[in-house]
Amino acid sequence: MTAPSGRPGLARRLLRHPLAVGALLYLAAVVVLAVFAPVFAPYGPQEADLARVLATPTADHWLGTDSLGRDIASRLMFGARPALLGVLVTVLVAAVIAIPVGLSAALSGGADRIVSPLVDLLMSIPAIVVLLMVLATFDQELAAAMAALGVLTAPGLVRVVRAAALTVAGEPYVAAARVYGFGRLAIALRHVLPRVTGPVLVNLSLVAATALLTETGLNFLGLGVHLPEASWGGMVADASAAMNQQNWMLVPTGAVVAGTVIALVLLGDGVRDATAEGWARPAARARSLRPAAAGRERDRRPGGAAPADGPPILLRVEGLTVAVPGPGGRPAPVVDGVSFDLRAGETLGIVGESGCGKTMTGRAVLGLLPDGAHVTGGSIRVDGADATAMGRRERAGLRGSTIAFVSQEPMAALDPLFTVGGHLAEAVRVHTGAGRGEARRRAVELLGRVRLPDPERVAKTYPHQLSGGMAQRVAIALALAGGPRLLIADEPTTALDVTVQAEILRLLRTLQRETGMAILLISHDWGTVGELCERTLVMYAGQVVESGPTATIVAAPQHPYSEGLLAANPQLGTPGVPLHVMPGGVPAPGEWPPGCHFAARCPYATDECTAHPIAVAGTGDHRSRCVRALPTDVIGARP
Numbered sequence: 131m132t133a134p135s136g137r138p139g140l141a142r143r144l145l146r147h148p149l150a151v152g153a154l155l156y157l158a159a160v161v162v163l164a165v166f167a168p169v170f171a172p173y174g175p176q177e178a179d180l181a182r183v184l185a186t187p188t189a190d191h192w193l194g195t196d197s198l199g200r201d202i203a204s205r206l207m208f209g210a211r212p213a214l215l216g217v218l219v220t221v222l223v224a225a226v227i228a229i230p231v232g233l234s235a236a237l238s239g240g241a242d243r244i245v246s247p248l249v250d251l252l253m254s255i256p257a258i259v260v261l262l263m264v265l266a267t268f269d270q271e272l273a274a275a276m277a278a279l280g281v282l283t284a285p286g287l288v289r290v291v292r293a294a295a296l297t298v299a300g301e302p303y304v305a306a307a308r309v310y311g312f313g314r315l316a317i318a319l320r321h322v323l324p325r326v327t328g329p330v331l332v333n334l335s336l337v338a339a340t341a342l343l344t345e346t347g348l349n350f351l352g353l354g355v356h357l358p359e360a361s362w363g364g365m366v367a368d369a370s371a372a373m374n375q376q377n378w379m380l381v382p383t384g385a386v387v388a389g390t391v392i393a394l395v396l397l398g399d400g401v402r403d404a405t406a407e408g409w410a411r412p413a414a415r416a417r418s419l420r421p422a423a424a425g426r427e428r429d430r431r432p433g434g435a436a437p438a439d440g441p442p443i444l445l446r447v448e449g450l451t452v453a454v455p456g457p458g459g460r461p462a463p464v465v466d467g468v469s470f471d472l473r474a475g476e477t478l479g480i481v482g483e484s485g486c487g488k489t490m491t492g493r494a495v496l497g498l499l500p501d502g503a504h505v506t507g508g509s510i511r512v513d514g515a516d517a518t519a520m521g522r523r524e525r526a527g528l529r530g531s532t533i534a535f536v537s538q539e540p541m542a543a544l545d546p547l548f549t550v551g552g553h554l555a556e557a558v559r560v561h562t563g564a565g566r567g568e569a570r571r572r573a574v575e576l577l578g579r580v581r582l583p584d585p586e587r588v589a590k591t592y593p594h595q596l597s598g599g600m601a602q603r604v605a606i607a608l609a610l611a612g613g614p615r616l617l618i619a620d621e622p623t624t625a626l627d628v629t630v631q632a633e634i635l636r637l638l639r640t641l642q643r644e645t646g647m648a649i650l651l652i653s654h655d656w657g658t659v660g661e662l663c664e665r666t667l668v669m670y671a672g673q674v675v676e677s678g679p680t681a682t683i684v685a686a687p688q689h690p691y692s693e694g695l696l697a698a699n700p701q702l703g704t705p706g707v708p709l710h711v712m713p714g715g716v717p718a719p720g721e722w723p724p725g726c727h728f729a730a731r732c733p734y735a736t737d738e739c740t741a742h743p744i745a746v747a748g749t750g751d752h753r754s755r756c757v758r759a760l761p762t763d764v765i766g767a768r769p
């Protein structure tokens with residue numbers, strides 16, 4: 131791992147852009163001269179020298195005088211005040227409206243359904259008409275007009291914030307933040323807002339430029355600042371009126387207005403570039419978390435009944451069915467009548483090929499199904515409470531504190547903006563309400579618990595500085611932050627190399643012993659499941675086809691699919707003997723055959739298998755969904 135290093139902040143990155151620095155200096159000078167105009171201006175804004183009207187620059191009047199002999203430099207300084215004030219009002223109003231509204235629209239489908247059409251409607255309103263109405267109503271009060279301009283420009287900015295936030299909201303670490311139990315507000319402020327700052331600042335600079343031009347335009351028309359007060363627009367109007375006698379006056383007034391607009395735009399460009407540089411990171415972006423499940427009830431018989439006695443049942447899933455939109459928009463089940471119990475402190479594996487519905491089952495338990503997928507039947511009871519009947523808030527309250535999640539892509543779950551320690555401390559604060567110092571201490575403690583060497587140092591690193599194994603340990607530490615009683619680990623070792631896989635499995639076993647939490651391990655690999663799980667569910671095409679003690683299934687599989695899966699496992703193979711390959715593939719959702727879903731690939735299939743749905747049957751806690759219970763020696767007798 132590389133040494134911890136800080137990332138230069140936006141301000142420091144901005145200083146690397148000469149044009150932006152020039153723009154910043156120019157704008158700073160304008161602001162200082164405006165604020166301290168009474169100090170810096172050699173003359174009062176209305177101080178007239180009728181003996182020297184329309185003078186070109188002299189030692190007394192550096193920028194000349196206007197048609198009433200007033201000092202142009204002094205009036206430009208005083209005129210900058212309403213200009214800057216107007217810009218400030220517009221920008222503030224636009225930002226205060228657009229940022230929260232745009233974020234809400236991006237993060238909540240309900241809000242978006244209201245916001246998007248409203249934005250379209252507001253953007254079609256002609257701004258100038260509204261501004262003239264406001265000026266007429268408020269006795270030419272420029273601040274009111276500029277506030278109205280802020281309201282009118284807000285919809286455009288809402289679109290920008292929404293679009294930028296939507297992109298960020300799709301990032302895996304935002305999905306992961308929900309998994310870790312963060313509320314919407316915390317996610318919006320902590321993970322999404324910092325990432326939309328760049329586009330927002332760029333667009334605010336354009337809003338500012340528009341506001342300046344509008345303010346100048348209104349004053350040019352004599353509709354804002356009351357004469358004889360100085361305003362840039364009024365000065366441009368004076369200069370235009372005196373063009374036939376002397377055209378110098380338009381040079382300083384026009385140059386100041388144009389210079390300020392250009393500086394605002396250049397500053398926006400600089401911010402955009404500096405923000406983009408901030409996001410260019412050495413590590414490739416990790417892939418996104420995979421989506422998950424929901425369901426319809428069919429077979430309520432527990433496919434994975436826990437032993438009758440033992441610790442209390444922590445999770446009871448009964449007849450869970452999850453559907454996604456299938457061909458023609460009809461719901462297609464991807465999880466079909468899955469039932470199992472998980473007792474406190476127990477480890478249960480779900481094993482099966484890709485596409486069998488393992489992840490969907492896990493994500494349904496978590497209450498985080500992908501868009502379009504939903505639970506169409508069955509129940510999920512956590513500690514006896516029906517989670518499927520819970521409201522959004524109550525369900526979110528379970529995540530992180532009662533149920534935690536670890537995915538196979540730990541790097542994707544970590545926000546690149548924050549150090550590992552910052553990330554963990556935030557999770558601790560969310561779940562325990564601890565103060566900053568305490569949360570920080572607990573964060574380092576958690577890093578120690580997942581056996582990371584030198585936790586203090588690791589706490590200061592950024593995600594891209596971690597190796598895959600370290601990132602997985604950090605993700606596990608994050609999952610532990612809320613003291614969960616159930617950890618759902620979805621292929622937690624798949625992306626790691628073999629030695630690191632073994633270390634992570636050992637860590638999970640140790641943590642499970644230390645904390646007494648239950649583990650639901652999702653894997654396609656018998657080796658992983660066999661390493662960690664007392665009991666296992668074998669899933670095929672959305673259904674549990676076999677369940678029971680892992681050792682029993684491995685020794686004597688009852689279902690031909692379990693048998694084929696075991697025979698195809700390299701860890702259980704004999705050196706020199708080619709591994710068994712199951713012909714065909716898992717049928718896609720919506721294409722499941724009637725009866726046994728595995729029939730088309732099954733070497734023992736008979737007409738009976740496809741005639742009707744197959745019930746779960748078996749003795750004790752070892753059950754399978756097959757018309758025949760296979761003798762143990764049948765693997766050797768494979769046709």
Ligand SMILES: Nc1ncnc2c1ncn2[C@@H]1O[C@H](COP(=O)(O)OP(=O)(O)OP(=O)(O)O)[C@@H](O)[C@H]1O
Binds near residue numbers: 482483487719
């Ligand atoms: N967002 C989604 N929309 C529609 N279908 C989906 C979605 N996510 C997954 N599916 C489908 O649901 C089925 C079950 O997927 P799931 O991810 O649960 O399988 P899995 O057994 O966990 O396999 P893998 O290990 O590849 O994730 C698959 O057929 C998959 O194509």
